[in-house]
Amino acid sequence: MHLSVIILNYNVRYFLEQCVLSVQEALAAIDGEVIVVDNNSDDDSCQMMKNRFPEVKLIQNKENSGFPKGNNLGVEQAKGKYICILNPDTVVSEDTFSKILAFAEKQDNLGIIGCKLIDGTGNFLPESKRGIPTPWVAFTKIFGLYKVFPNQRLFNQYYAQHLKENQTGKVDILVGAFMVMKRDLYLEIGGFDEDCFMYADDIDLSYSVLQKQKNNYYFHETSVIHYKGESTVKDGRYMKRFQEAMEFFYEKHFRKSLFFLVVIKIGILFFSVVKMLQGKPKANPLPESYIFFSSNEILCEQLCSVLKNKVAFLDLKKEKMVNSCLVSKNKRVEVILDNQYISFKKCIEILETLKHKRVTFKILPKSTHFIIGSDSKNERGKMVKIK
Structure with a gap:
């Protein structure tokens, strides 16, 4: 088997469903598996997995064992040459894994590969690539010096600003929301340190890989949505x-x-x-208008009823391209993307193309009855049931 995708879940049932859907699409042409480890969620995450994804291996912990231990349990049962540690509040493109694995096969002394992460509004997440947080580097982070002197190496190491957002290259530290590496290497270094505190597990793993004389890479040629699960205020x-x-x-x-x-x-x-x-913090104002990109006009009528607002219908059978001129940025607009007709990759491209402080996005995952997304990187995200 080529790839095992490990998803550790805790009480994010709807984000998990969308994540697994996107992962399955991305594994369509790959010899791979999905392993979901649930850390004793008290929502219906596990029941949803059993009903909708019976083919996915589900590990149900009887307690919340934390991020490091939960992922270690998943990797123990993985069969792939490569593993991907993936947050449940992510959405991958259909070609994410094929691109990453093709890149991996070309590298010598491969450590960990991370990718370009964006938030639910289409904006780049700088933690996609980072440097080793020495005391000085931590100082520049705490007091925002990396923003004041973004081009000065003395100050710009925390977010590895020697590499641009759209530039692939070596970095020191990658984020635990998306990590691809060889399973043998993960086991060799002992996986995530189960004594680790929050915010240090991915730093520790990345640094431990560097200590093995391996190279970590930031790979910009695929974008993955990461809805921020915890406020970054x-x-x-x-x-x-x-x-x-x-x-x-x-x-x-x-x-x-x-x-x-x-x-x-x-x-x-x-x-x-x-x-x-x-x-x-002030609550985000509600959208003034909605646009539904789909080919299902009946669903548009249902959205009007649920959102208690008029929803403009853009028929994708007639409109081949979704472009910025279709979205007025003079007022608050919410774009709703029907995944039945728009691939996850295209959804991600639309977020990046139409990103604007007045534009928010929701996705209607295929064969579901909810729309989901996030209006800000500083909030947990929103889900609205259609039926």
Whole structure:
């Protein structure tokens, strides 16, 4: 078997369904398997998997064993030469795995391959590629110096800004939402460290691979949607988690840094004050109009009823291309994409093409009765049932 895709799930039943659908499409021409590990969800994730995807291997944990252990359990049962660690709140293109595996086969001393991640509004996620978070690099991240001096190597290493968004190349650290590597290498380094704190598991795995003299790569030729499962607002709680993660990483691989501890304490105080002054985040305003890209006009009528708003119908039998002139960016617009007629790859391309602060997106996954997406990288995402 060539590829095993490991998806660790916890209480994101609808995102999981869409993710597995996209993965199955991407594995159509590949000798591969999907393994879903559920960390004791209390929604109906497992029942959905049994009903809709009986062919998918499902591992049901009786407790929430955490990200590292859950993925390690999945890899233990994987049969593929390669494995892909994949978040359930992702959507892959139909050609994502074929492109990644073709690239992998050409590399010597292969470590981990990551790809171009975008959020639910089509914007690039800079954590797709990162550098080793030494105390100095962490300092430039905490105080935003990487934004002020994006072209200066002294300040731009946290998000590996030596590589552009659309440039493939070697990087040090990749994000755990999407990682492809050889299963043998994963097992050789012991997989994810089960003692790891939040925010450090993927850093630790990436660095452990580098220690084996392997090369990690950022691969830009395929884009994957990553709906951000947890708010990325940089408040005091976030900074506390960041501190715990970095302390774990330093204690394991380096010596503890007094410089970093002082900086992080200042950072926690700074962001706590900023958060207090900002107050509660404002809710995103509702769309002023909706456009449904489909060939099913009856579904459009159902959406009008559910959304309690007029939904413009764009018949894909007549409109061969979805272009920016069809979407007015002078008012808030929500674009709804019918996956029955639009491939996941095309959905992703539309997000990247039409991205704008006034445009939001939802996908209607094929053979489902819900639309799903995210209006901001700072929120968990939204699902609306059609029936």
